[in-house]
Amino acid sequence: MTTNSPNSYKGYRFPAEIISHCVWLYYTFPLSYRDIEKMMLFRGIEVTYETIREWCQKFGQQYANQLRRKRSYTTDKWHLDEVVVTLKKQQYYLWRAVDSEGNVLDVLLQRHRDTKAAKRFFRKLLKKQGFVLRVIMTDKLKSYEAARKQVLKRVEHRQHKGLNNRAENLYRPTRVQERRMQRFKSPGQAQRFLSAFGPIRDHFHPKQHELSAKRYREQLRQRFEDW
DSSP, X not given: OOOSOGGGGTTOSSOHHHHHHHHHHHHHSSXXXXXXXXXXXXXXXXXXHHHHHHHHHHHHHHHHHHHHHHOOOOOSEEEEEEEEEEETTEEEEEEEEEETTOOEEEEEEESOOSHHHHHHHHXXXXXXXXXXXXXXXXXXXXXHHHHHHHHOXXXXXXXXXXXXXXXXXXXXXXXXXXXXXXXXXXXXXXXXXXXXXXXHHHHTOOOGGGXXXXXXXXXXXXXHHHO
């Protein structure tokens, strides 16, 4: 993966290929910066974990944005859900939306789970996706319906716990990475990481259980080429 501007790598001692490889490792697998430092040293490349952290913070979101732009399409049925994230003994809610194919559309960390928070998430989604959806699938949280009536008046709303498993199941990789990082340190850090984590990880995790072994390898090869 390279950014649109070659100047993005100007002044860096390492080439873009090494930088993107480290970012790929961090956002695709449950690894720490120190783990990646050891892996690179095994390959004869001496780079500190602090440098790897700087690369991930600077380039992670840029790479994620490019992958979003390359995505062929987004379906018009979205699954929305929220999960509790504890930061410094304070409770936050991670709002997340995926389409019916499991593509992560966006995430937003907020202090509340009320109508105002739901409206803010809806508006963020619409601004980023650029089109009005047809159906939203949510759990029984009343804030979704109250916000829909104000922001998504013409969108069908289906509320059912069992129908929203697609969004709920996709929190598992987030929880794994959160434990590996020994919890997120701040709301800003959590938002930055998760905004890049979803698109990058999803790009390299096609639905293996729905594909033959041959088709799965073909998709991975294509996605590596895209990266």
